[in-house]
Amino acid sequence: MSNVVRIRHTANAKQRLADAHRVIGLADNLSVQLESIFSEWAKVRIEDAQVKRLIQLALCPNTETLSLLKKGADDELSSVFKNSCDAAFGYAMASDTQQMETTKGTVFGVYNAVTGYYQNVRNFKSDEDKMKSIYLGRTAQARVLFLCRKRGIAPFSRGRKQPYCHLRQD
Numbered sequence: 001m002s003n004v005v006r007i008r009h010t011a012n013a014k015q016r017l018a019d020a021h022r023v024i025g026l027a028d029n030l031s032v033q034l035e036s037i038f039s040e041w042a043k044v045r046i047e048d049a050q051v052k053r054l055i056q057l058a059l060c061p062n063t064e065t066l067s068l069l070k071k072g073a074d075d076e077l078s079s080v081f082k083n084s085c086d087a088a089f090g091y092a093m094a095s096d097t098q099q100m101e102t103t104k105g106t107v108f109g110v111y112n113a114v115t116g117y118y119q120n121v122r123n124f125k126s127d128e129d130k131m132k133s134i135y136l137g138r139t140a141q142a143r144v145l146f147l148c149r150k151r152g153i154a155p156f157s158r159g160r161k162q163p164y165c166h167l168r169q170d
Helices: 013-041 048-059 063-071 079-094 107-121 127-135 139-151
Strands: 153-156 164-167
Touching (some): 079 107
Antiparallel strands (some): 153 164
């Protein structure tokens, strides 16, 4: 089964039903995969400094900001970016949903903090802009998912009872 479904506008009702069935199957498969990933992340511990770093990388708006982050030139970062990161980090540390066992101090908690920042903290010009950002503009959410899966989250035990997160510095 392919991860792409093309729906022709001229298709008959039977074909449209078949296409809808394929889309539902893809969504079901994705939800099972994400549940597995999130369950694993809920077991991986992460320190506050790493939470902040991962939030910065997830919210990074452009390559210039990314290069400043990599150089450690935090004083050269824009105020808007710093304020966004501070607000997301504050949400990660203080929100009620971030105090649960599965989110507090875990990699899943970082993902949840980034998504929660966009849904509950960030100000939008209108409700329509907020809706578009949440449903259509999942760039930061996809970025944090990618970062956690590919760029730097590696569970290590380091003599601990639970898995521990190490965030690589590129």
